[in-house]
Amino acid sequence: MKFGILVNEGPYQHQASDSAYQFTKAALEKGHSIYRVFFYHDGVNNGSRLTVPPQDDRHIVNRWSDLAKEHNLDLVLCIAAAQRRGMLDENEAKRQGKDANNIAEGFRISGLGQLIEAGIQSERLVVFGD
Amino acid sequence: MEDEVIKKFLYVNRKAPYGTVYALESLEVVLIGAAFDQDVSLAFIDDGVYQLKKGQQTSVSSGIGMKDFSKTYRALEGYDVEKLYVDKKSMEERGLTVDDCATRLA
Numbered sequence: 584m585k586f587g588i589l590v591n592e593g594p595y596q597h598q599a600s601d602s603a604y605q606f607t608k609a610a611l612e613k614g615h616s617i618y619r620v621f622f623y624h625d626g627v628n629n630g631s632r633l634t635v636p637p638q639d640d641r642h643i644v645n646r647w648s649d650l651a652k653e654h655n656l657d658l659v660l661c662i663a664a665a666q667r668r669g670m671l672d673e674n675e676a677k678r679q680g681k682d683a684n685n686i687a688e689g690f691r692i693s694g695l696g697q698l699i700e701a702g703i704q705s706e707r708l709v710v711f712g713d
Numbered sequence: 714m715e716d717e718v719i720k721k722f723l724y725v726n727r728k729a730p731y732g733t734v735y736a737l738e739s740l741e742v743v744l745i746g747a748a749f750d751q752d753v754s755l756a757f758i759d760d761g762v763y764q765l766k767k768g769q770q771t772s773v774s775s776g777i778g779m780k781d782f783s784k785t786y787r788a789l790e791g792y793d794v795e796k797l798y799v800d801k802k803s804m805e806e807r808g809l810t811v812d813d814c815a816t817r818l819a
Contacts, residue, residue, distance in 0.1 A: 591735075624738055664738060695745040703718050703749065713728075713735070 584615045587705030589698065591712025593625035594643035595636065600629050603711040604646055611654050619657040619701040620647075622690075624712065627665040630658065630690035644687050651689030658690045659697045721752045726761035730783065731771065736764050737782055744785070747792035754796040755789075762803045767815040786816045 588607055592599035607617055622629050634644045651658050660670060666679075672692045676684040686692060702708045724743055728735040746753060757764060764783065771781045786797070797818050804810065811818060 623742075624735060663741060667734075695742055696748070698742060699722075699746040699749045699751070702722060702746075703720050703751065 584610075585618050585704070585706045586610055586615060587618045587701035587708040588620040589701075589708060589710045589712075590620065590622045590626040590629060591624045591710065593628040594634065595640075596625070597712070599711040599713075600626065600643055601641075603709075604643070604650070606709065606711070607656075608650060611650075617654070617656055618705045619659060619697065621698045621701055622658070622660045623664050623695075623698065625664075625668070626712065627660045627668055627670050630660045630665075630687050631670060631685050632687040633685045634687075648687050648689040656689070660686070660690055660692045661698070662692050662694055665692055719750070719752055721754070722746060723754045723756060726755060726757045726764055727759045728764075729760040730764045730766075730769065731777060731779055736761070740782060740785055743789065743794060744792065747789075747794055750793075753794045754798065755794070756798045756800070758800040758803050760803075760807075762799055762807060762809060765797075765799065765814040765816055766809065767813055769815075783815050790817070 588603055590600055590603045594600045607620060611617060629644060629647060631644060636642055647658060650656060670686065671679065671681055671684045672686040673684045675692060724739060726736060726739060730736045743753065743755065765786060766783065769781045769783045770776045771779045797816060799814065799818055
């Protein structure tokens with residue numbers, strides 16, 4: 584089965600990001616494919632390179648990055664949601680005249696069309712969040 | 714579109730229009746999605762029914778200093794998004810009737 588994943592909540596604040604990760608990992612292990620993981624609402628905060636959790640806790644951002652590397656996942660942060668929340672990649676930081684960028688490895692920033700496309704191309708779009 | 718796949722999209726709106734950003738950002742998905750010519754429906758349930766309420770006052774002078782985006786639901790028809798469904802029970806629980814809605818319902 585080809586899945587699209589939508590993550591609507593931020594890391595650590597809400598279970599949704601953990602559940603989405605576990606689901607994605609389990610699906611891949613079972614031989615399913617993940618068309619795209621799209622991060623929306625506070626979900627975009629899952630892609631912050633500057634996240635520093637306590638050492639005895641899971642590292643949600645790095646976990647996504649590692650999974651993306653291992654399975655060649657497409658992790659997409661919504662650009663509109665990201666900009667509202669201070670999430671910028673190198674290009675956007677330059678364009679907006681900001682002095683820093685903070686997107687973690689394996690993530691990219693793009694538009695909401697990528698979410699709709701994932702809905703069309705996937706056999707199931709699974710939504711995580713309230 | 715490269716391929717002519719048409720799927721059914723149902724956007725489920727369960728949150729009040731302000732207080733959290735879910736409603737506003739969900740509406741943005743609907744607007745962007747309209748360009749993909751899919752079979753789109755919107756459902757409003759629970760506090761989501763408040764999203765359609767007439768007479769929202771949100772300006773800085775009269776309210777919480779946010780943009781009143783309820784007018785956008787009325788504009789959806791122009792994007793061929795015409796199937797809006799509101800849960801009757803949710804409305805009744807909140808003392809609302811269809812006359813309180815700012816937009817036409819399916």
